Amino acid sequence: xxxxxxxxxxxxxxxxxxxxxxxxxxxxxxxxxxxxxxxxxxxxxxxxxxxxxxxxxxxxxxxxxxxxxxxxxxxxxxxxxxxxxxxxxxxxxxxxxxxxxxxxxxxxxxxxxxxxxxxxxxxxxxxxxxxxxxxxxxxxxxxxxxxxxxxxxxxxxxxxxxxxxxxxxxxxxxxxxxxxxxxxxxxxxxxxxxxxxxxxxxxxxxxxxxxxxxxxxxxxxxxxxxxxxxxxxxxxxxxxxxxxxxxxxxxxxxxxxxxxxxxxxxxxxxxxxxxxxxxxxxxxxxxxxxxxxxxxxxxxxxxxxxxxxxxxxxxxxxxxxxxxxxxxxxxxxxxxxxxxxxxxxxxxxxxxxxxxxxxxxxxxxxxxxxxxxxxxxxxxxxxxxxxxxxxxx
Numbered sequence: 001x002x003x004x005x006x007x008x009x010x011x012x013x014x015x016x017x018x019x020x021x022x023x024x025x026x027x028x029x030x031x032x033x034x035x036x037x038x039x040x041x042x043x044x045x046x047x048x049x050x051x052x053x054x055x056x057x058x059x060x061x062x063x064x065x066x067x068x069x070x071x072x073x074x075x076x077x078x079x080x081x082x083x084x085x086x087x088x089x090x091x092x093x094x095x096x097x098x099x100x101x102x103x104x105x106x107x108x109x110x111x112x113x114x115x116x117x118x119x120x121x122x123x124x125x126x127x128x129x130x131x132x133x134x135x136x137x138x139x140x141x142x143x144x145x146x147x148x149x150x151x152x153x154x155x156x157x158x159x160x161x162x163x164x165x166x167x168x169x170x171x172x173x174x175x176x177x178x179x180x181x182x183x184x185x186x187x188x189x190x191x192x193x194x195x196x197x198x199x200x201x202x203x204x205x206x207x208x209x210x211x212x213x214x215x216x217x218x219x220x221x222x223x224x225x226x227x228x229x230x231x232x233x234x235x236x237x238x239x240x241x242x243x244x245x246x247x248x249x250x251x252x253x254x255x256x257x258x259x260x261x262x263x264x265x266x267x268x269x270x271x272x273x274x275x276x277x278x279x280x281x282x283x284x285x286x287x288x289x290x291x292x293x294x295x296x297x298x299x300x301x302x303x304x305x306x307x308x309x310x311x312x313x314x315x316x317x318x319x320x321x322x323x324x325x326x327x328x329x330x331x332x333x334x335x336x337x338x339x340x341x342x343x344x345x346x347x348x349x350x351x352x353x354x355x356x357x358x359x360x361x362x363x364x365x366x367x368x369x370x371x372x373x374x375x376x377x378x379x380x381x382x383x384x385x386x387x388x389x390x391x392x393x
Contacts, residue, residue, distance in 0.1 A: 059379045064088055066374070067244035067274075069189075069261050071095035071117035074252030076124035077360065078281065081367030083125050083183045088371075090184035091240060092121040095260045097196050097227065098209055113169050115159040117257075118188055122173070123155070127181035170236065187240055189261040192231035196260050199224040200290075209256045216290035217333070222255050226263060233266035241267070245378055246276035248370065249311075251283050251361055254291075254299055262306040277312035277377050278303075279370070284317050284359045285334045292333070295340025311346055313373050314339075317361070319352035329359065349373055 064087060068078055071094050082090050098114040119136065126132040136155030162172035169191045177186060198212045199205045200220035206212055207228070216222065233241075241247070252258050261267065271278070280303055282296035300311040316339050320326065329335065342348055351369055355362045 081363035219289035297340030
């Protein structure tokens with residue numbers, strides 16, 4: 001796709017996009033670190049048009065050190081798309097407060113940290129992702145005299161065993177990373193045990209990831225979220241966050257995968273020293289009756305409140321499945337997540353990321369959208385490039 005670039009004045013010039021990715025790149029906030037101001041980039045709609053600008057911006061490519069926050073199934077999908085970009089050093093900062101399934105059982109029975117989210121992110125970054133997933137996500141059958149192992153994935157058991165052997169979860173994660181040949185780093189946001197707690201609109205409270213999700217499914221709207229006891233970020237992870245060139249949050253279950261890592265003590269302070277942009281990837285769907293009417297704009301405000309700094313960019317979906325597909329999700333009280341009314345300073349990046357009947361971001365489209373934002377925000381300069389431009393094809 002061919003792009004054209006033009007200046008934006010105070011008249012509120014709006015972008016036009018016929019198909020594909022639409023980048024609304026406008027900001028009137030002064031002094032923001034790691035951001036660019038006063039331009040809109042949109043697809044050129046007139047083949048053969050001649051570019052009239054005498055100067056164009058220049059881009060100097062370099063390696064970018066990127067931190068991706070979250071967990072569940074959304075973050076591994078993002079990591080799998082980004083890892084193939086040779087200009088990106090990909091880091092996953094992963095939630096550690098899973099209370100359900102195999103991870104929750106291992107936490108309760110062995111006293112280890114829940115390994116599931118870290119495992120999935122490591123598998124997404126693995127050199128041979130398909131084979132690694134086939135082996136390490138397989139669940140063990142019931143074995144005579146070893147019935148407690150039944151239902152656990154081989155990867156969860158392996159990571160828990162490595163933690164117990166080394167006595168250090170970070171060392172265990174690094175060992176797994178070396179075993180899988182990961183292209184990137186996986187950081188547990190904390191190595192201290194804690195549970196997700198929520199207060200709903202009616203004043204009732206609940207504790208645990210599974211329970212918070214269940215409350216939303218039954219129509220309870222989350223009013224407040226916290227971790228108990230309050231865990232602290234690992235110092236090594238805090239330094240890694242400070243060194244990131246940009247931070248990406250999402251996609252994933254909003255209140256149980258995306259928000260919890262941001263609530264860890266020390267994360268807000270580390271992000272305050274990270275000089276690059278904060279990018280939020282909006283989910284495709286709301287999650288149960290308790291999130292009816294929830295929007296990407298509201299998600300951005302929750303994130304901003306948690307980290308005490310603005311979200312710079314929101315990447316949001318404009319695609320939809322068939323009417324039958326929407327009806328299937330409606331039966332589960334899930335609906336496409338609308339953009340909503342973003343704050344004036346937040347830049348929306350809109351595109352069709354939902355391309356099948358299953359609600360899952362298209363890996364390639366999402367990774368290209370992320371790269372578009374990163375390259376504009378971090379790699380462009382205003383130095384003159386050429387005296388004239390050839391006509392656009």
